[in-house]
Amino acid sequence: MKIRKKEYGNANMVGRKIEQLRKGKGIKQKDFISKMQIMGCDINPTSYSKLEGQVRSATDKEIFVISKILNVPMESLYNDPN
Numbered sequence: 001m002k003i004r005k006k007e008y009g010n011a012n013m014v015g016r017k018i019e020q021l022r023k024g025k026g027i028k029q030k031d032f033i034s035k036m037q038i039m040g041c042d043i044n045p046t047s048y049s050k051l052e053g054q055v056r057s058a059t060d061k062e063i064f065v066i067s068k069i070l071n072v073p074m075e076s077l078y079n080d081p082n
Helices: 015-024 029-038 045-052 060-070
Strands: none
Touching: 015 045, 015 060, 029 045, 029 060
């Protein structure tokens, strides 16, 4: 499993948790992107990597599709800010 080279950004609240859940389920990033594309969410590897790294915002559609793939409620993708 690759280790993140750059620090997390602050452009979204869900990226770090998505990465943790994806890795916890043993899904490779490229396979996860393929699943997103199959579900109608057109995303490329660079854009997805930036989402996980919290370098860009996540769209509502992306969050919806990601929660379905991970089989978790959307709310669970958000870390408690406190």
